[in-house]
Amino acid sequence: xxxxxxxxxxxxxxxxxxxxxxxxxxxxxxxxxxxxxxxxxxxxxxxxxxxxxxxxxxxxxxxxxxxxxxxxxxxxxxxxxxxxxxxxxxxxxxxxxxxxxxxxxxxxxxxxxxxxxxxxxxxxxxxxxxxxxxxxxxxxxxxxxxxxxxxxxxxxxxxxxxxxxxxxxxxxxxxxxxxxxxxxxxxxxxxxxxxxxxxxxxxxxxxxxxxxxxxxxxxxxxxxxxxxxxxxxxxxxxxxxxxxxxxxxxxxxxxxxxxxxxxxxxxxxxxxxxxxxxxxxxxxxxxxxxxxxxxxxxxxxxxxxxxxxxxxxxxxxxxxxxxxxxxxxxxxxxxxxxxxxxxxxxxxxxxxxxxxxxxxxxxxxxxxxxxxxxxxxxxxxxxxxxxxxxxxxxxxxxxxxxxxxxxxxxxxxxxxxxxxxxxxxxxxxxxxxxxxxxxxxxxxxxxxxxxxxxxxxxxxxxxxxxxxxxxxxxxxxxxxxxxxxxxxxxxxxxxxxxxxxxxxxxxxxxxxxxxxxxxxxxxxxxxxxxxxxxxxxxxxxxxxxxxxxxxxxxxxxxxxxxxxxxxxxxxxxxxxxxxxxxxxxxxxxxxxxxxxxxxxxxxxxxxxxxxxxxxxxxxxxxxxxxxxxxxxxxxxxxxxxxxxxxxxxxxxxxxxxxxxxxxxxxxxxxxxxxxxxxxxxxxxxxxxxxxxxxxxxxxxxxxxxxxxxxxxxxxxxxxxxxxxxxxx
Amino acid sequence: xxxxxxxxxxxxxxxxxxxxxxxxxxxxxxxxxxxxxxxxxxxxxxxxxxxxxxxxxxxxxxxxxxxxxxxxxxxxxxxxxxxxxxxxxxxxxxxxxxxxxxxxxxxxxxxxxxxxxxxxxxxxxxxxxxxxxxxxxxxxxxxxxxxxxxxx
Numbered sequence: 001x002x003x004x005x006x007x008x009x010x011x012x013x014x015x016x017x018x019x020x021x022x023x024x025x026x027x028x029x030x031x032x033x034x035x036x037x038x039x040x041x042x043x044x045x046x047x048x049x050x051x052x053x054x055x056x057x058x059x060x061x062x063x064x065x066x067x068x069x070x071x072x073x074x075x076x077x078x079x080x081x082x083x084x085x086x087x088x089x090x091x092x093x094x095x096x097x098x099x100x101x102x103x104x105x106x107x108x109x110x111x112x113x114x115x116x117x118x119x120x121x122x123x124x125x126x127x128x129x130x131x132x133x134x135x136x137x138x139x140x141x142x143x144x145x146x147x148x149x150x151x152x153x154x155x156x157x158x159x160x161x162x163x164x165x166x167x168x169x170x171x172x173x174x175x176x177x178x179x180x181x182x183x184x185x186x187x188x189x190x191x192x193x194x195x196x197x198x199x200x201x202x203x204x205x206x207x208x209x210x211x212x213x214x215x216x217x218x219x220x221x222x223x224x225x226x227x228x229x230x231x232x233x234x235x236x237x238x239x240x241x242x243x244x245x246x247x248x249x250x251x252x253x254x255x256x257x258x259x260x261x262x263x264x265x266x267x268x269x270x271x272x273x274x275x276x277x278x279x280x281x282x283x284x285x286x287x288x289x290x291x292x293x294x295x296x297x298x299x300x301x302x303x304x305x306x307x308x309x310x311x312x313x314x315x316x317x318x319x320x321x322x323x324x325x326x327x328x329x330x331x332x333x334x335x336x337x338x339x340x341x342x343x344x345x346x347x348x349x350x351x352x353x354x355x356x357x358x359x360x361x362x363x364x365x366x367x368x369x370x371x372x373x374x375x376x377x378x379x380x381x382x383x384x385x386x387x388x389x390x391x392x393x394x395x396x397x398x399x400x401x402x403x404x405x406x407x408x409x410x411x412x413x414x415x416x417x418x419x420x421x422x423x424x425x426x427x428x429x430x431x432x433x434x435x436x437x438x439x440x441x442x443x444x445x446x447x448x449x450x451x452x453x454x455x456x457x458x459x460x461x462x463x464x465x466x467x468x469x470x471x472x473x474x475x476x477x478x479x480x481x482x483x484x485x486x487x488x489x490x491x492x493x494x495x496x497x498x499x500x501x502x503x504x505x506x507x508x509x510x511x512x513x514x515x516x517x518x519x520x521x522x523x524x525x526x527x528x529x530x531x532x533x534x535x536x537x538x539x540x541x542x543x544x545x546x547x548x549x550x551x552x553x554x555x556x557x558x559x560x561x562x563x564x565x566x567x568x569x570x571x572x573x574x575x576x577x578x579x580x581x582x583x584x585x586x587x588x589x590x591x592x593x594x595x596x597x598x599x600x601x602x603x604x605x606x607x608x609x610x611x612x613x614x615x616x617x618x619x620x621x622x623x624x625x626x627x628x629x630x631x632x633x634x635x636x637x638x639x640x641x642x643x644x645x646x647x648x649x650x651x652x653x654x655x656x657x658x659x660x661x662x663x664x665x666x667x668x669x670x671x672x673x674x675x676x677x678x679x680x681x682x683x684x685x686x687x688x689x690x691x692x693x694x695x696x697x698x699x700x701x702x703x704x705x706x707x708x709x710x711x712x713x714x715x716x717x718x719x720x721x722x723x724x725x726x727x728x
Numbered sequence: 729x730x731x732x733x734x735x736x737x738x739x740x741x742x743x744x745x746x747x748x749x750x751x752x753x754x755x756x757x758x759x760x761x762x763x764x765x766x767x768x769x770x771x772x773x774x775x776x777x778x779x780x781x782x783x784x785x786x787x788x789x790x791x792x793x794x795x796x797x798x799x800x801x802x803x804x805x806x807x808x809x810x811x812x813x814x815x816x817x818x819x820x821x822x823x824x825x826x827x828x829x830x831x832x833x834x835x836x837x838x839x840x841x842x843x844x845x846x847x848x849x850x851x852x853x854x855x856x857x858x859x860x861x862x863x864x865x866x867x868x869x870x871x872x873x874x875x876x877x878x879x880x
Binding site for chain 2 (some may be wrong): 073074075076205206208209211212213214215216217218219222223224231256257273274275276277279346347348350395396397398399400433436437441487560581591631635638639641642643645664665666670671672673674676677678679
């Protein structure tokens with residue numbers, strides 16, 4: 001699909017109002033009643049007469065092109081949005097395709113964020129009504145066009161599987177697109193009753209999969225190949241925050257294919273005619289870095305400082321009851337300390353962004369995940385209005401959070417290079433900035449390091465009697481544009497999520513938190529704070545169940561009486577997992593609520609002869625509201641728990657004197673096929689509004705496996721990853 | 729000047745003989761289906777067939793492929809590759825899809841060598857291909873399914 005390479009769409013300048021609108025109701029009217037003229041996709045379809053609405057275009061050659069406002073980096077958002085449109089439009093599955101919407105927060109904002117962006121497992125949650133209404137609106141215009149053309153009452157016209165019928169006439173959606181484009185969009189549309197759904201709940205096939213099996217041209221950002229494109233790689237400081245003292249680029253500049261070397265605030269950029277030349281020349285730069293404000297501590301020093309903070313009271317998060325008093329009179333107290341390392345996202349497609357800037361306009365191509373921030377940041381660097389810039393979103397080769405950054409550092413660096421190139425008196429040329437894998441692994445924006453200490457009590461009857469919980473971790477949100485949503489009264493909610501707001505009915509609970517300053521840029525990593533909080537909560541619940549002599553499922557259910565959905569997911573998983581111990585395996589259980597979805601995972605684990613952990617099977621129960629696409633829900637649970645398992649087994653970024661110790665996959669080893677368990681996903685039937693599915697599979701897997709390891713060995717793993725203990 | 733056969737056609741490339749085949753394909757020949765993942769032969773995203781053998785193109789150098797027969801994801805059309813693609817879509821294997829060119833090249837080579845692979849055969853052939861989306865359970869099922877398709 002080549003649309004994005006030659007498409008430049010009009011870019012209305014966003015207003016401040018657009019950034020402030022946060023409720024779904026506030027923007028619903030943008031869709032209904034507004035048909036904006038955009039010819040980009042229609043042109044590339046080779047047709048001029050197309051029904052164009054903000055979210056769906058119908059071409060005379062009978063293609064239904066859904067404009068995905070969300071980046072799809074594997075989670076299936078584009079297919080999900082296409083499903084919603086196809087459902088209400090009554091299109092055939094075969095005629096539906098998806099392209100990415102232009103950057104325009106007025107029209108394409110995430111209704112939960114107020115900016116155009118993808119994250120927090122919100123794609124379906126914020127679009128469920130909006131994209132169904134888009135489909136219904138287009139359908140009404142098609143039906144009205146047919147009514148006019150055939151002299152048949154609109155009420156006597158039906159649409160099914162892409163075919164419009166009435167009064168003995170039939171036509172395809174495409175055949176009616178030209179006339180439909182002349183129709184006024186209806187002021188209101190009604191949506192189908194769930195019983196009438198033909199696609200929702202039925203695993204609509206992914207719209208792009210055939211292309212992904214063929215190496216199709218131009219899908220990913222890194223594949224952008226505009227004519228005459230320069231490749232850029234940047235040498236960045238070895239320590240975060242350090243600055244350039246001097247550079248000798250003479251050898252690099254003498255190498256074949258090298259075009260220019262630029263000093264930019266981010267480091268030193270080599271521009272070359274091909275990637276290999278650029279990377280080789282970067283190696284040849286003679287660089288001297290000044291300390292600057294760089295982080296100089298190592299992991300051990302950071303851990304020591306974090307540990308000291310565990311002894312001092314932190315900022316409380318929703319304390320309730322009197323945990324200290326209950327603990328003082330508890331029959332048993334379980335106390336544990338946990339360490340979680342920095343984690344890199346390491347998506348398979350390293351970061352990249354391509355730009356063409358001519359001094360007056362600029363076009364960007366890449367897997368932009370928060371288009372509005374990237375757009376604004378690029379405009380600021382280039383000194384342009386947002387309306388002079390097009391952000392062309394491409395398919396993302398994974399992200400797991402990495403392509404969404406508060407500071408838009410990739411867009412900023414790409415724009416900075418383009419500006420430096422043009423300001424240097426050169427003619428406009430496309431430039432593609434590429435990260436190597438080493439740039440990615442060593443480049444920061446990690447899941448921050450975290451320490452937890454928990455003291456939890458049991459009374460004589462084996463009931464939880466007081467829970468004190470202290471967390472030390474760098475704040476992800478402090479100082480970012482999203483701070484006010486997440487950071488209040490000294491607490492970054494993304495650090496404590498899953499603890500103080502636990503669904504368990506624990507009446508006497510005191511969670512507090514320290515947010516030390518660390519000179520390493522932190523970032524959300526698939527499921528954010530839940531990556532560590534679920535591990536602590538669920539291994540601690542397991543310890544308590546064992547100490548109380550109670551069954552781990554029954555013990556959890558006793559504290560979930562007010563949480564029927566999480567209890568339901570757990571009951572379903574437990575029922576389907578059957579009796580523990582098939583083939584000599586050991587079992588561990590964990591549940592966790594995140595992104596408004598409810599997940600239970602039951603892991604059956606075996607120890608290999610070398611003592612390493614092999615997870616044989618995971619049985620999952622998931623309640624994510626209306627299951628729009630059951631097969632994709634299963635895929636996201638499989639992938640989400642695989643991603644979480646990868647981290648707990650072997651992933652760890654460490655620092656020595658502020659420098660990252662790891663370089664590439666050999667020393668930051670991801671999960672491989674030999675580690676992957678069989679996964680069974682059971683979906684709790686639901687008519688609730690759809691909630692997240694990209695992330696909720698990740699949090700429970702670590703504790704489920706850790707609990708199974710305890711069952712097998714009697715050992716509690718509290719310092720991650722497992723490879724530190726010979727378990728992986 | 730290096731001459732080799734690429735996707736059935738004679739190809740001549742004038743470039744640094746130390747340039748990895750990966751960048752020859754992507755930058756010089758504009759064949760971007762073969763992906764850059766790590767550059768150190770640790771992830772398999774850049775897998776191509778050289779004389780039928782799945783090979784990491786990021787650690788294969790232009791100077792070493794004189795006369796070789798190279799097949800990439802864009803053109804591979806063996807019965808095994810067709811069955812693999814069919815099974816990949818049927819079981820909805822890819823998520824982000826970035827690693828899948830390499831997965832498909834490795835899997836189709838496996839089937840060409842071992843038409844009915846066991847789980848151990850699959851582990852051995854596919855362990856070098858990383859998928860950060862962890863589509864591994866589906867990759868395994870789809871390889872078994874492709875073997876069935878081939879048999880039918």
